[in-house]
Amino acid sequence: MIYNTQTENNSSHKLDEVDLHLLDLLQTQSNMTTKELAKRVNLSPTPVFERVKRLEKNGYIKKYIAVLDADKLDRGLIVFCHITLKQHTKEIGNQFVEEITALKEVTECYNISGDYDFLLKVLVKDMKHYQDFVFNSLGSVSNIGSAHSTFVMSEIKHTHAVPLAD
Template identity: 50%
Template sequence: MYNLDDTDCKILHYLQQDATLKTRELSEKLNLSYTPVYERIRRLEKEGIIKKYVALVDREKVGKKLMVFCNIALKEHSLTMGEKFVKAVLAMPEVMECFNISGDYDFLLKIVVNDMSQYQHFLMQKLGALENIGSSHSLFVMGEIKNTSEIEMLDSKTK
């Protein structure tokens, strides 16, 4: 874990809200000169705290109206079979997120597709084609209540 001070946390807070903020704009918000803010951002990037900058796309506006969480249980838990599964999932553009979990299932996939027909094709042709899947359980999202990528960086005293 990295030791982040209040200024680092504020920089991360602002960039998570709007990654298009220029260093000059950040320096104004933080009441600091340009150079120290620039150097802090570069350090946060170099240390891997800031992994990358992305544009968040409204999935429904681009036709991806169905979100599904799919629990997967593997038949065999060998390193080779697990690696094959992970490699296959990484190549599937429909899978937005994949988590190795504990409990009754081994993996939780977040899948985004156009509609139920496309999900059925994905399930039968892609997931179903993998040799090591023992079972799957699909949960269909009916409504999104909260969706954020922001990690809380500021405690109530710092805000």
């Protein structure tokens, strides 16, 4: 069952190689100036500015963020939590989504297929913090039938970049 899905593709514009190059540059270093971008794609700043604005308007660029170091901010324990709901109705699923997205420790939530209904990525300080999260935060979320946790021993690859080449 799918809960709270959003389809946002307002764009009928086909991306060309310059657009893809701009997207690739911005997703790895979003604080590049228009002038720096223009130099990298061999255009003048004005058309690059207009292209970036069009990419934003058409939803290819959702937002600009700073990626923080979780370890330095004392949130170095990464836990993947597989959730199964007790019941499966649209109302119950939507209520779960609303409640789970309000938990600050949950940094990602996916509605998945297979043995579980949802996969959560949880960032916490340590095991004691995770135990508190499970009992007090996750434990207060309605309709959870089971929760199975997997603890990350080391992070091998972590990127927010969307692969653009075929």
